[in-house]
Amino acid sequence: MNTQKLTLIGxxxxxxxxxxxxxxxxxxxxxxxxxxxxxxxxxxxxxxxxTRIQLLSSxxxxxxxxxxxxxxxxxxxxxxxxIKFNGFAYSPKLRYKIELGLSNRDISGxxxxxxxxxxxxxxxxxxxxxxxxxxxWFGQTKLPGNIERVISSGNLQQVDxxxxxxxxxxxxxxxxxxxxxxxxxxxxxxxxxxxxSQGEGRNVTEGNLGGHQYTTRLELLPFGKFANKGxxxxxxxxxxxxxxxMFGATYDLNNNAVKTRSNMxxxxxxxxxxxxxxxxxxxxxxxxxxxxxxxxxxxxxxxxESPIALNSDNTETGDVVQVGNGLNLQSGYLFKNNxxxxxxxxxxxxDYHITEKKPETQYTLGLSKYxxxxxxxxxxDLSYLDIDDGFDTLMYRLQVDVHF
Numbered sequence: 001m002n003t004q005k006l007t008l009i010g011x012x013x014x015x016x017x018x019x020x021x022x023x024x025x026x027x028x029x030x031x032x033x034x035x036x037x038x039x040x041x042x043x044x045x046x047x048x049x050x051t052r053i054q055l056l057s058s059x060x061x062x063x064x065x066x067x068x069x070x071x072x073x074x075x076x077x078x079x080x081x082x083i084k085f086n087g088f089a090y091s092p093k094l095r096y097k098i099e100l101g102l103s104n105r106d107i108s109g110x111x112x113x114x115x116x117x118x119x120x121x122x123x124x125x126x127x128x129x130x131x132x133x134x135x136x137w138f139g140q141t142k143l144p145g146n147i148e149r150v151i152s153s154g155n156l157q158q159v160d161x162x163x164x165x166x167x168x169x170x171x172x173x174x175x176x177x178x179x180x181x182x183x184x185x186x187x188x189x190x191x192x193x194x195x196x197s198q199g200e201g202r203n204v205t206e207g208n209l210g211g212h213q214y215t216t217r218l219e220l221l222p223f224g225k226f227a228n229k230g231x232x233x234x235x236x237x238x239x240x241x242x243x244x245x246m247f248g249a250t251y252d253l254n255n256n257a258v259k260t261r262s263n264m265x266x267x268x269x270x271x272x273x274x275x276x277x278x279x280x281x282x283x284x285x286x287x288x289x290x291x292x293x294x295x296x297x298x299x300x301x302x303x304x305e306s307p308i309a310l311n312s313d314n315t316e317t318g319d320v321v322q323v324g325n326g327l328n329l330q331s332g333y334l335f336k337n338n339x340x341x342x343x344x345x346x347x348x349x350x351d352y353h354i355t356e357k358k359p360e361t362q363y364t365l366g367l368s369k370y371x372x373x374x375x376x377x378x379x380x381d382l383s384y385l386d387i388d389d390g391f392d393t394l395m396y397r398l399q400v401d402v403h404f
Contacts, residue, residue, distance in 0.1 A: 036048065036049040044090050044091070046088050047085055048086055048087055049085055050084045050404055051083050051084070051403075052154055052404065053080065053082075053401075054079040054153070055076075056159065058074070059073070059396045060073045060395040062392070062394075077103075079160075081106065082099055082101050082106065082122070083099070084098065094128050095126070096127070097124075098124050099121075099124075106120075112206070114203045114204060114205055115205050120203075122202070123141045123142075125139030133180055134180050135180070136178055137179065138175075141172060142171065143197060144216075144250060145171070145217075145250055145281075145283060146164070146168065146298050146300060147285040148162060148165050148296065151232050154374055155234060157234030157296075158342055158344060158368075159379050159381050159397040159399045162298075162328045163328075163362050164300055164348065168261070168283075168326055170213075173195075173197035173200070173213060176195070176197075177193065179191070179194075187223060187224035188224070189219075189221040189225060190221075191218070192217070192218055192219075196212060197212065197213045199211060199213035200258065201263040201264060209267075210254070210255065210256035211276075211278075213254045213263060214253045214255070216252075218248070218249050219248045220246065222245055223244050223245055226246070230244065230289055231246045234330075235374075236294040236334055239292050240289045240291065243288070243290040245286065246288075247285075248287075249284050250283040251281075251283075252283075254280075255278055257277060261321070262281055270312070270317050272311070277306040277321065278305045279302065279304045280304070281300065281301070283299070284298070284299045285297060285298040292333055292335070293331075293332075294332050296328075296329075296331070297329050299326070301324075302321070302323050302324060302325070304323055307354050320354050324348070324350030324351045324355065326347065326348045326349065328345070328346045330343070334370075339367070339370075340368045340369075342366040343365055344363070346362045348361075358388040364384075365383075367381070374403070377401045379399050380396075380397065380399070381397055382394075
């Protein structure tokens with residue numbers, strides 16, 4: 001199915017929803033709260049339809065090791081273009097979410113394991129609150145990994161996520177998740193998240209190639225919930241009246257993984273099919289907010305039992321697991337006029353003896369204007385990438401974000 005056909009189907013579905021909504025309860029919406037909010041006549045189902053786009057321009061200059069900068073590389077693109085449906089079916093205790101990607105960056109990555117088709121589906125998941133504070137998820141969605149990855153790309157503090165997320169995130173997968181929360185005392189909130197997934201990433205259709213992936217995450221919120229789910233939004237747009245803090249820890253084991261970055265990266269082919277190895281990933285992170293100030297910190301560590309891919313005769317295939325560690329620190333301050341300044345420090349240290357990748361450090365300064373919160377904003381940032389004994393890079397980006 002090509003993009004033109006998908007667009008036609010999307011518009012046809014939208015028209016059908018509008019026509020069908022005449023016989024249902026259709027509530028008016030304000031900007032950023034969905035294009036349509038529909039409730040069934042008997043209140044046994046609901047649907048909110050939303051869209052969003054991110055338009056990005058970027059310029060980068062590379063040091064040629066002779067104290068001169070190269071001619072800038074320039075790029076304009078539709079970074080993200082998405083359609084999202086969410087609501088409940090039969091009962092508010094049974095929720096669902098569907099998110100489709102339409103931009104080239106969203107749908108890229110097709111292979112023989114996705115039947116060589118674009119990867120349109122980002123999320124397709126149902127969430128069942130089956131007993132008290134227990135919720136069971138089934139479908140394809142984000143795994144409970146590092147906080148920066150789970151934060152929506154539409155709720156970021158800077159133009160895009162950090163290099164730590166690029167190298168270490170465990171992204172989306174297909175499977176089950178069990179979630180639970182409870183309180184210690186009046187305010188201390190504890191959240192537990194467990195996931196059992198296929199282990200090869202999103203949109204895989206050709207069965208399970210290796211083992212399975214097991215993810216567990218624990219979150220501690222000693223001062224209670226953030227306002228407006230602010231623990232998973234980067235800037236302090238709610239201007240928390242009291243300090244709010246979340247500590248998080250995730251451990252992920254991908255048993256007999258066949259990709260270079262757990263369920264991400266390249267497939268590790270060899271002469272018998274695939275090189276398989278157990279890959280473990282650890283994340284430690286925190287989020288703090290108070291009166292417009294925000295601080296996010298992340299540490300990531302990845303290891304593997306057999307990080308160098310081998311053939312049956314023990315010759316190397318050329319693929320390796322990207323083992324090592326990374327640190328990301330990010331902070332910002334939101335002024336009362338909804339301008340925000342932010343800064344980020346990211347250090348990536350992969351195992352050079354295995355990956356042959358040199359340590360790199362990136363420094364980023366950001367400036368954002370929130371016109372209607374994260375729903376309509378303009379963001380710009382300037383980054384300097386320092387690579388040990390390598391080519392340093394200066395990058396400038398400007399992005400417009402619009403959510404309906």
